[in-house]
Amino acid sequence: MSNVDSQRRVLSGMRPTGRLHLGHLHGVLQNWVRLQHEYECFFSIVDWHALTTEYDDVGQIRQHVRDMAIDWLAVGVSPSAATLFIQSQVPEHAELHLLLSMICPLSWLERVPTYKELQERLSHKDLSTYGFLGYPLLQAADILIYRAGLVPVGSDQMAHVEFSREVARRFNHLYGGEVDFEERAQAAIGRLGKKTAKLYSGLRKAWQEQGDGDALETARALLKEQQNLTLGDRERLFGYLEGYSRVLLPEPQALTAKNARMPGLDGQKMSKSHGNVIGLRESPAEVEEKLSRMPTDPARVRRSDPGDPQRCPVWQWHLIYSDAGCQQWVQEGCRSAGIGCLDCKRPLIEAINQELSPIRERALDFEDNPELVRSILAEGAERAREAARETLVEVRQAMGLTYR
Ligand code: TRP
Ligand code: SF4
Secondary structure, eight states: OOOOOGGGEEEEEEOOOSSOBHHHIIIIIHHHHHHTTTSEEEEEEOHHHHHHHHTTOGGGHHHHHHHHHHHHHHHTOOTTTEEEEEGGGOTHHHHHHHHHHTTOOHHHHHTOHHHHHHHHHTTTSOOOSHHHHTHHHHHHHHHHTTTOSEEEOOGGGHHHHHHHHHHHHHHHHHHOOOTTHHHHHHHHHHTTOHHHHHHHHHHHHHHHHHOOHHHHHHHHHHHHHOTTOOHHHHHHHHHHHHTOSOOSSOOOEEEOOOOOOOBOTTSSBOOGGGTOOOBTTOOHHHHHHHHHHOOOOTTOOSTTSOOOGGGOHHHHHHHHHOOHHHHHHHHHHHHTTOSOHHHHHHHHHHHHHHHHHHHHHHHHHHHTOHHHHHHHHHHHHHHHHHHHHHHHHHHHHHTTOOOO
């Protein structure tokens, strides 16, 4: 039985697309930097996932992986707090992917919304491949191999996390059997104490007989509160709610950040494909130049024309970077034509350069020291492999693959 506390484990992955930008910083990385001090975090550069769509253009992967690693390190994702690694350096992910492929119905993969969407969006490519169809299953393996309970992702990834939950449930259902389970579970209930035991049994019944989802949630919360349960009993009682005896692969949950999504220079979501980004390693001059060219409320043709911040992407950035005083200055100055757009952008140029300055510096250090980056990733892969192997031993055993 596993002694991993999956509620304290975090896994996330990012496809290596090269250098990162402010959208990554505000949308994802700041969140990771916070999480790494509160949880046991695994962060993976998922190069195999890159191959699912870029199999015909592999020349850049290496550089993209390096750049991504440097940017993670530069923003403060720390190898002493978290485990940073390249997916393909932990081949255990591939074995779990293979084993899970045995039990994953094709129809589950075909109905994941991103499958058709992305195929249509990238219609210039042939994505009728086995690897691309299996994308969400590989992602499920990434998560389940660490028994990570929490997966910080953007809202676009919710369907993939939900899919991972279904795969975990099916796996547990098929292989989570234990002899004498009923007796063991009843004995564990006996150890809950009279009041709690009665509550648990009632909630379990409401879930199993009436499908009452609230009762299931309440029962889970109740178990979480129990201080003096052994891990074995805890897992048994979690499983007993669902009708299987052991939670071999705990169901992960998405952890969506509340962060404002970072708009790009044109007000659309910041994304490399929109050409509206500010890169984390861009120079102060580049930042200034890009902001100067940033479009504003089209009503302000002349300096003397009043404007409306609501119609201006620059205002969206003031909401992220400026304090209340500065925001008021913008609102009044814009509407009365008291300030020009370049005046309005000044404090942002300042704030962004201040934010990027330490990141640029650290990135330079890592750029100058590729050996250090390589060894951080190698050590990360070693640590990740240890955790992954623990799960695989149990998975192989559960699936009958033991020959000793
Ligand atoms: N599919 C994710 C994305 O495109 C990347 C990813 C791969 C991932 N494996 C993961 C994210 C595991 C979270 C957990 O953003
Ligand atoms: Fe936008 Fe500021 Fe110009 Fe108003 S003054 S239009 S908010 S840049």
